Amino acid sequence: MSNKPDFVSIGDVSKHFGSVRAVDGVSLDIAQGEFFALLGPSGCGKTTLLRILGGFEAPNSGNVHIDGADMTLQPPNRRPVNMVFQNYAIFPHLNVRENIGYGLRKEGLSKQQIAERVDEALATVKLEGLGGRGATEVSGGQRQRVALARALVKHPKVLLLDEPLSALDKNLREQMRVELRALQQQVGITFIFVTHDQEEALSMADRIAVMFDGKVRQVDTPEHLYETPRSKDVAAFIGSMNFIDATVEGADGDALIVDAGPVGRIRAGLPADGAPAAGTTVIVGIRPEKLILADSPPGEGANSIRARLTAASYLGERSHYFLQVDGLAEPLSIARQNTQAQLLHEADAGSELWLTWSPASGIVLPAAG
Amino acid sequence: MTSAAQSAARANPILRLGKSVQGALFRYAGLRGYILFSPTLLVLVGAMCIPVGMLVIYSFWTQKYIEIDTTLTLANYLQIFNKxxxxxxxxxxxxxxxxxxxxxxxxxxxxxxxxxxxxxxxxxxxxxxxxxxxxxxxxxxxxxxxxxxxxxxxxxxxxxxxxxxxxxxxxxxxxxxxxxxxxxxxxxxxxxxxxxxxxxxxxxxxxxxxxxxxxxxxxxxxxxxxxxxxxxxxxxxxxxxxxxxxxxxxxxxxxxxxxxxxxxxxxxxxxxxxxxxxxxxxxxxxxxxxxxxxxxxxxxxxxxxxxxx
Missing domain, CATH: 1.10.3720.10 (MetI-like)
Known part of the structure; x- marks a missing residue:
């Protein structure tokens, strides 16, 4: 099986609801066998885009191709695509087996073949022995497995999942992330899922498309998305980030020298597309966990600034601290694993500390957006 | 409530009964249910069960010209089955x-x-x-x-x-x-x-x-x-x-x-x-x-x- 890079191809798709542009000129290519996430805040159009792929909405313009065939105007029952609905949409009048076998009636299989396929699907989602249960007699996690099996039993070319884990409680959700990923690797089907939970997207997907206001802002692997976001919006949505306004002064080897006002002259990572011209206004983004607290100034090469602790919050395995740099509008947030012996507390507020970070931790982002 | 009023309430048996009824109503949801149901129950018993019961009894009696013979019999049913x-x-x-x-x-x-x-x-x-x-x-x-x-x-x-x-x-x-x-x-x-x-x-x-x-x-x-x-x-x-x-x-x-x-x-x-x-x-x-x-x-x-x- 050669993995076609444009197995699912979305070409300049737009969908309006009245005056609302739910999906606004989105183009995406998703490869065969890829685990792809559509990530964004609620109302960003990700679910509408998924429903367009499933055939539940027709785009106002643009087209959708799946495995080379134009699917733009095909109804859901004529697409080689199946969906796992957010509330799982398990048929309440049918038992687990009947739910899973629902879509096989039309495929011209014998009763024997249907039973075999259902058994196979039950085994795939680890529900052996529960086939006779009524749809209302299984737990939330099991319902999700039924929904998965019901879609997978059809051997779709693409499986769509709408917020697949949002209806589960926290522990089950974390377990299902691992299982869903393993399941996708096992069956090798292209999975496209929608989520507003960035951790979910980062932990499961091969690639993530981040959407805001109906537009795709960045498509990247989880690591690239986190380490090298290309805009302030994306950087702020994926994890959290400190933003410092700065003006470019020039490049120095693999670092960019910027004047960051109250923070002084600092060194930041050189953007992949080269150094911006001197005098350009930029934003330097630094992840909270990449800022290091120290009692004394660091050695050469690292950036550092003196700051005053304003707040501390203890979160178990890590703590969040907020440090004010004189002249900055917002305090900087610092995340630190609680492995060090010394914890800072609310009572330590006001104490002066050094903040240091390596130049590569400073991500240079365009000032607009 | 002042302590004087409280002791007065304790002394008055009607007030005390009222308190305990209120307490029981608060405690037992079933009791509240029966009380809500009771008007309907009265109507049902009065306007349905009794007339239907009378109907059943009547059906085992017989009409003898203008009088009713109250000997219990299946004659009416047999008459209907035979007709x-x-x-x-x-x-x-x-x-x-x-x-x-x-x-x-x-x-x-x-x-x-x-x-x-x-x-x-x-x-x-x-x-x-x-x-x-x-x-x-x-x-x-x-x-x-x-x-x-x-x-x-x-x-x-x-x-x-x-x-x-x-x-x-x-x-x-x-x-x-x-x-x-x-x-x-x-x-x-x-x-x-x-x-x-x-x-x-x-x-x-x-x-x-x-x-x-x-x-x-x-x-x-x-x-x-x-x-x-x-x-x-x-x-x-x-x-x-x-x-x-x-x-x-x-x-x-x-x-x-x-x-x-x-x-x-x-x-x-x-x-x-x-x-x-x-x-x-x-x-x-x-x-x-x-x-x-x-x-x-x-x-x-x-x-x-x-x-x-």
Whole structure:
């Protein structure tokens, strides 16, 4: 099986609801066998885009191709695509087996073949022995497995999942992330899922498309998305980030020298597309966990600034601290694993500390957006 | 409350009782339920159980000219069983009501479906419009059908005016079909509401899931929408079937000699013939027939649901 890079191809798709542009000129290519996430805040159009792929909405313009065939105007029952609905949409009048076998009636299989396929699907989602249960007699996690099996039993070319884990409680959700990923690797089907939970997207997907206001802002692997976001919006949505306004002064080897006002002259990572011209206004983004607290100034090469602790919050395995740099509008947030012996507390507020970070931790982002 | 008032309350037995009743009501949800239920229970016992009990007792007595012989006997029942015309009348009433129920549910379903799935705003307006016929008296509605179907009625006048017929059609009125049409029209709103509720309750994502799994509109209706709306259909059937079996106004007005139903016979027994015991036995038997038929409808739909899977 050669993995076609444009197995699912979305070409300049737009969908309006009245005056609302739910999906606004989105183009995406998703490869065969890829685990792809559509990530964004609620109302960003990700679910509408998924429903367009499933055939539940027709785009106002643009087209959708799946495995080379134009699917733009095909109804859901004529697409080689199946969906796992957010509330799982398990048929309440049918038992687990009947739910899973629902879509096989039309495929011209014998009763024997249907039973075999259902058994196979039950085994795939680890529900052996529960086939006779009524749809209302299984737990939330099991319902999700039924929904998965019901879609997978059809051997779709693409499986769509709408917020697949949002209806589960926290522990089950974390377990299902691992299982869903393993399941996708096992069956090798292209999975496209929608989520507003960035951790979910980062932990499961091969690639993530981040959407805001109906537009795709960045498509990247989880690591690239986190380490090298290309805009302030994306950087702020994926994890959290400190933003410092700065003006470019020039490049120095693999670092960019910027004047960051109250923070002084600092060194930041050189953007992949080269150094911006001197005098350009930029934003330097630094992840909270990449800022290091120290009692004394660091050695050469690292950036550092003196700051005053304003707040501390203890979160178990890590703590969040907020440090004010004189002249900055917002305090900087610092995340630190609680492995060090010394914890800072609310009572330590006001104490002066050094903040240091390596130049590569400073991500240079365009000032607009 | 001051301590003086508190001790006064403790001393006053009525206040103390009030406190403990209040406490018990707060503590036991079941008790609150029974108290809420008690007015209905009184009405049920007073206005239903006692009369029905009297009916049962009457049915075992016999009418001897103007007096009632209170010796317990099965004579009335035997008389009914032996008189083929009575049994046929009960059977015919069940058949007519079954036809009415079928017609009503078949006609009500599309309307309920339309309101549940096609009307997106102002559903309540549609539901109120459906009840509009109920704003006029039942008798008026029956009479209006007489006007429509009569010898010189709306349909016949129209057909004559259009030149389609020379003589008015006599077969429109005074027969079982007229009874079925009139009753089906009268009971339609009663059937629409429960079907509407069961359709409205269906999660729309189930319909999307069915389409996603390969069903076209017809298959989806038969495999998801219809099975999930069966409770509403059964409720509608019962609500129409049970009261129509005993109806005597519609058969009286539009039924003619062939369209009479068991209700007319009961009416005659209680009034013209002044034979309450025989009328009571007829009432008990038709109630039994209704029970059997209703249970049959219920079991059949249950069976059909099992098979439809």
């Amino acid at each position: 083929t015309s009575y049994m046929l009348l009960i059977g015919k009433s069940i058949l007519i009501s079954t036809a009415v129920t079928t017609a009503t549910v078949v006609l009500a379903y599309p309307i309920a479906y339309f309101i549940a799935f096609r009307v997106h705003q102002h559903k309540i307006v549609w539901l109120i419009l459906i009840t509009v016929p109920f704003w006029t008296s039942y008798l008026l509605r029956v009479f209006s059908w007489k006007v429509i179907l009569g010898y010189n009625g709306v349909i016949n006048s129209a057909l004559k005016w259009l030149g389609i017929v020379d003589q008015p059609l006599a077969f429109l009125l005074h027969n079982p079909t007229a009874v079925i049409i009139t009753l089906a029209h009268a009971w339609a709103p009663i059937a629409i509401l429960p079907i509407f509720v069961s359709l409205e309750k269906i999660d729309r994502s189930l319909l999307e899931a069915a389409t996603d799994l390969g069903d076209g509109p017809v298959a989806r209706f038969l495999r998801v929408t219809l099975p999930l709306s069966i409770p509403g259909v059964v409720a509608a059937s019962m609500l129409v079937f049970i009261p129509t079996v005993g109806d005597y106004i519609t058969p009286q007005l539009v039924g003619g000699p062939d369209g009479l139903m068991v209700g007319n016979l009961m009416h005659a027994m209680f009034f013209k013939a002044n034979n309450w015991p025989l009328g009571s036995a007829l009432a008990i038997l038709s109630a039994a027939a209704i029970t059997v038929t209703s249970l049959a409808i219920w079991f059949l739909t249950k069976h059909a649901r099992e098979r439809a899977k």
